[in-house]
Amino acid sequence: MFELLLHSIKERVTISEEEFNFCKTLFIPKKLRKRQFLLQEGDVCKYTSFVEKGMLRTYTVDEKGNEPILQFSSEGWWIADIYSFLTDEPSLYNIEALEDCELLQITKPSWEILLQKIPVFERYFRILIQNNLIATQRRLMGAMSETAEEKYLKLIDNFPGCLQRVPQHMIASYLGITRETLSRIRKQLAARK
Amino acid sequence: MFELLLHSIKERVTISEEEFNFCKTLFIPKKLRKRQFLLQEGDVCKYTSFVEKGMLRTYTVDEKGNEPILQFSSEGWWIADIYSFLTDEPSLYNIEALEDCELLQITKPSWEILLQKIPVFERYFRILIQNNLIATQRRLMGAMSETAEEKYLKLIDNFPGCLQRVPQHMIASYLGITRETLSRIRKQLAARK
DNA sequence: TCATAAATGTGACATAGATCAATGCAATTT
DNA sequence: AAATTGCATTGATCTATGTCACATTTATGA
16 A cells, blocks of 8 residues: 555655654555545645555636546655645645545654654655656746647647546646637547547 | 855855955856846856856747746855756856856866865755755745746745836746737736735 | 536637748858 | 847737527436
């Protein structure tokens, strides 16, 4: 049950068996059914969760009724609204299971113990966040200057797996375009072959 | 000369005087004149720099000739292309001084020594990167769902200081809109008063 | 296995913002 | 002080993408 997490850690830092055994004690397993919410707008994000199985989306709802998607998270990724988690402020995001999910959750107090007792976790999380920042910066630059088609093509080769598991209208929300536009782009691309 | 840096560190973590004295030895002061480049597309980002004085922009140039701006960095902020810095891959970004600047630079080997000798720096950088990620995520969501006017209004109350120091066409590039559109938005806002 | 809901596709039309082109004003440079 | 360059403004178009409305296909759960 903890293999994926162990793998994620070992890929980035060095950790002893005793340390990992202690680490395990801080996590709480959690199952979610498809369409269940891990977090709803207005609630405080009490946990950071590691995805063992399944797929989730983090999104907001704006006045116009759009639901722009901040991220999809599948096996091996962490998910939380870090701002809310760190500050205890109510979240602006919703996190919803797109499939039945199995998570490992850690509360903020436990997370702080983890960082304090096993300092190499500072490094682990720094690396994760760093990579997330790099990816988010790229997406931002793309959002500012690419056409809808360019965004879609980039997504295809960055996350081919995602397309199979996520409905198209959510892909559109992730790209910041409408489902109609995405549908038309796909038609064109298919025609060009 | 190191007061601002010390302040930035102490604001986030606890550090002893000896530790900071050691830290100082790893930095190289650097001055840049307005319009000079700290980094050019295609080069490897050899330093991470702390801004003591001045203002810089990080941007790319795309095929259409747009120059979307990833960030402005002024006093008290760090600047680098972290991807290039960490991987030694050529950078996709340009970093240009918008004013005469004074920086404190650290190379990757020195940065690694810093993290190793004074582990609290793992935490310091984790916190900085975390805050940057939160801000970048918000900008991304805005870029996907807000109108040009909304983006501009948000910028005004997030970074009022920036507007005075940066030419308008760069504000437009930061927002991902054209200078003409920004000019029109400002006109409308002024009319509505 | 049927019935309802969710997801996708497609046409007609609307629009925010881009593009192009010209003008007037600072602000540097010589 | 003149000359060059950079910056902001404004008008006239154009266009990629959004919006709305409806049809079709695919899931899903009772």
